[in-house]
Amino acid sequence: MTTAHAPGKVILFGEHAVVYGRPAIAAPVTEIQARATVEPAPPGQGARIVAMDVGQQFLVREEAQENPLARIAQLTLRRVGQAPDPDLTITITSDVPIARGMGSGAAVSTAIVRALAAHFEHWLPSREISDLVYQAEVLYHGTPSGIDNTVIAFEKPVFFVKDEGWEFFWVGSPLLLAIADTGIQSSTRKVVSDLRRRYEADPDHYRLLFDRVGEIVARARAAIERGEVARLGQLMNRNHRLLQAMDVSCPELDRLVGAAREGGALGAKLCGAGRGGNMIALVTAETRGRVDMMLRLAGAADVIVTEIR
Numbered sequence: 230m231t232t233a234h235a236p237g238k239v240i241l242f243g244e245h246a247v248v249y250g251r252p253a254i255a256a257p258v259t260e261i262q263a264r265a266t267v268e269p270a271p272p273g274q275g276a277r278i279v280a281m282d283v284g285q286q287f288l289v290r291e292e293a294q295e296n297p298l299a300r301i302a303q304l305t306l307r308r309v310g311q312a313p314d315p316d317l318t319i320t321i322t323s324d325v326p327i328a329r330g331m332g333s334g335a336a337v338s339t340a341i342v343r344a345l346a347a348h349f350e351h352w353l354p355s356r357e358i359s360d361l362v363y364q365a366e367v368l369y370h371g372t373p374s375g376i377d378n379t380v381i382a383f384e385k386p387v388f389f390v391k392d393e394g395w396e397f398f399w400v401g402s403p404l405l406l407a408i409a410d411t412g413i414q415s416s417t418r419k420v421v422s423d424l425r426r427r428y429e430a431d432p433d434h435y436r437l438l439f440d441r442v443g444e445i446v447a448r449a450r451a452a453i454e455r456g457e458v459a460r461l462g463q464l465m466n467r468n469h470r471l472l473q474a475m476d477v478s479c480p481e482l483d484r485l486v487g488a489a490r491e492g493g494a495l496g497a498k499l500c501g502a503g504r505g506g507n508m509i510a511l512v513t514a515e516t517r518g519r520v521d522m523m524l525r526l527a528g529a530a531d532v533i534v535t536e537i538r
């Protein structure tokens with residue numbers, strides 16, 4: 230029996246604009262993890278996936294065309310020379326909330342790749358894991374930027390530009406983030422395609438918004454490298470305003486963002502696709518308790534505090 234894990238993630242800056250070629254910054258969230266366990270199965274069963282949290286089980290060979298989990302298992306089995314259909318059971322559990330902008334799909338896929346590779350004693354470099362997971366992400370999201378698979382497979386904060394690549398960068402002083410969940414599920418695919426429609430109706434307007442996000446992301450990276458947390462908080466607030474202008478926020482996210490600022494956060498913004506899911510607030514050791522309380526009073530379904538370093 231072989232078990233492997235992968236963390237969740239948050240986008241700190243630049244979601245949505247990243248789909249249009251502007252940079253974005255994301256970081257792993259190790260407090261929440263997806264797990265995959267691989268065990269031998271009776272002869273003739275083939276490869277089966279048991280997804281405990283959603284109460285589903287299915288055979289890889291029957292679902293690999295449309296189910297991202299079956300697809301990633303099939304791609305990995307091919308990669309490690311075990312195609313077409315070895316007898317094994319892959320059991321998945323995850324505490325990365327589904328459809329909340331925390332990278333649940335990429336986390337589960339990464340855990341599956343790692344567990345299968347380990348089970349067959351193959352070492353796969355993170356870059357290759359990331360590329361495999363991207364192919365499953367396409368089934369979830371349609372046109373993913375690739376940021377989720379990158380940050381989760383490498384487990385490091387990244388500065389990411391779609392189709393160009395990514396850079397790891399120095400985190401000058403650890404950042405304390407409160408991550409609050411609206412409790413509302415949101416489909417990244419839908420939010421991205423709705424924005425695409427608005428963009429196509431008025432490309433100049435949206436290009437301008439994306440450019441301004443791109444500038445904020447570059448400044449945010451510099452502020453993170455220099456450990457300028459107060460500056461970083463202001464940049465978060467500005468990024469949130471631009472996301473509101475793109476119409477990807479919602480009243481529940483705006484309420485949590487407002488509550489975090491009232492509680493003393495240095496800055497706050499939605500993170501990920503928006504229209505539900507999570508927001509992040511930049512806090513300090515002194516303000517984290519109060520911000521946590523304010524977020525819960527404002528209706529947060531859950532609050533996690535994580536340190537980015």
Ligand code: PMV
Nearest residue numbers: 244245330373374417501502
């Ligand atoms: O909601 P998430 O964490 O899947 O993030 C989506 C981020 C977008 O920029 C909106 C889309 C993408 O593919 O990068």
